[in-house]
Amino acid sequence: MKFYNLLIKYRLWIGIVLAVLGGYVNYAAGFWPAFPLYFVGLILILGHFFFGPLRLIQEYMETGDMDGAEKVLASIQFPNLLYKPIRSVYYTLKGNIAMMKQDFDGAEKMMKKGLDLGMPMKEAEGASMLQMGMIAMQKNDLKQAESYIRGAIRKGLPDKENEAAAYLQMCSIMMNKREFRASKDFFRKAKALKPTTPQIVDQIKQIEKYISRMPG
Numbered sequence: 001m002k003f004y005n006l007l008i009k010y011r012l013w014i015g016i017v018l019a020v021l022g023g024y025v026n027y028a029a030g031f032w033p034a035f036p037l038y039f040v041g042l043i044l045i046l047g048h049f050f051f052g053p054l055r056l057i058q059e060y061m062e063t064g065d066m067d068g069a070e071k072v073l074a075s076i077q078f079p080n081l082l083y084k085p086i087r088s089v090y091y092t093l094k095g096n097i098a099m100m101k102q103d104f105d106g107a108e109k110m111m112k113k114g115l116d117l118g119m120p121m122k123e124a125e126g127a128s129m130l131q132m133g134m135i136a137m138q139k140n141d142l143k144q145a146e147s148y149i150r151g152a153i154r155k156g157l158p159d160k161e162n163e164a165a166a167y168l169q170m171c172s173i174m175m176n177k178r179e180f181r182a183s184k185d186f187f188r189k190a191k192a193l194k195p196t197t198p199q200i201v202d203q204i205k206q207i208e209k210y211i212s213r214m215p216g
Contacts, residue, residue, distance in 0.1 A: 008053050015044030049081045054089060070097055088117035092128055099131065108135050126155035130166050137169060146173050164195035168203050171211075180214045187211055 007014070018041030026034035053072055060068035076082070079090055095110035111132050119125035133148035149169050157163045167190035174183035191204055 005056055005059075008055055011044040012048040015041045015048065017041075018044065049078060050083050051086055052076050052079075052082050052090065054086060054093070057093060066097060066100060069093070073097070084117055085119075088114045088119055089124075090114075091117065092119075092124075095128075095131065099135065104135050104138050108132065111135070123156050123158040126152045126157045127162055128152075129155060130157065130162060130169075133166075133169060137172075142173055142176055145169070149173070160193040161195050161197045161200060164190045164193040164197075164200050164204075167193075168200065168207070171207065175214075184211060184214065 018037045022034040022037030022041060024034075025037060053075060057069045057072050060066070060072065073090065073094055076090065079087055082090055091110045091114035095107045095114060098104075098107035098110055111128055115125065115128055115132070119128060129148045129152035133145045133152060136142075136145035136148060149166050153163075153166050153170075157166060167186045171183050171186040171190065174180070174186060187204075187207055190200075191208075195201060195204070
């Protein structure tokens with residue numbers, strides 16, 4: 001795995017070296033002896049621009065090193081050359097980092113670009129729509145938030161923690177709209193999933209204190 005990560009990190013330069021070496025072999029011994037060097041060099045160079053170094057981000061994300069992840073994203077100088085599904089992931093990751101920095105306008109812009117390109121999996125699209133809904137909630141645009149979160153639930157979400165978060169957001173929106181029966185229904189759905197994320201568990205405890213006193 002380390003070797004593969006190193007290859008991804010330096011494949012552009014390795015590709016250029018192989019192409020230059022191929023040029024020397026071509027000059028000294030002819031085209032066919034140089035062909036393998038040209039071919040491998042071209043594959044590495046194209047791989048750098050079409051697939052990018054996004055695989056390297058996984059390690060940084062797992063350890064919570066957002067600065068490291070951001071540096072990897074910043075190393076992609078021509079995102080429009082990325083293969084379409086990878087470009088979608090690129091913009092989604094940019095949106096996630098912007099959201100962590102409380103840059104909600106920047107996050108919304110990047111997440112929209114990712115959604116417009118289409119996600120490789122429906123669950124990933126649902127997760128992105130949920131984040132867009134949360135951004136809209138932060139901006140107090142409840143109508144847009146409801147639209148995104150309902151869309152996220154329809155598309156499907158990757159795990160019960162995301163599902164519970166979506167239902168709790170809908171519970172809050174319904175409270176604001178004074179649709180108390182719907183609010184209680186979404187709360188029951190969230191609680192039934194038995195989430196373990198501390199923030200979600202705390203939200204359930206807070207809502208539970210007063211939801212039973214609501215009419216409906």
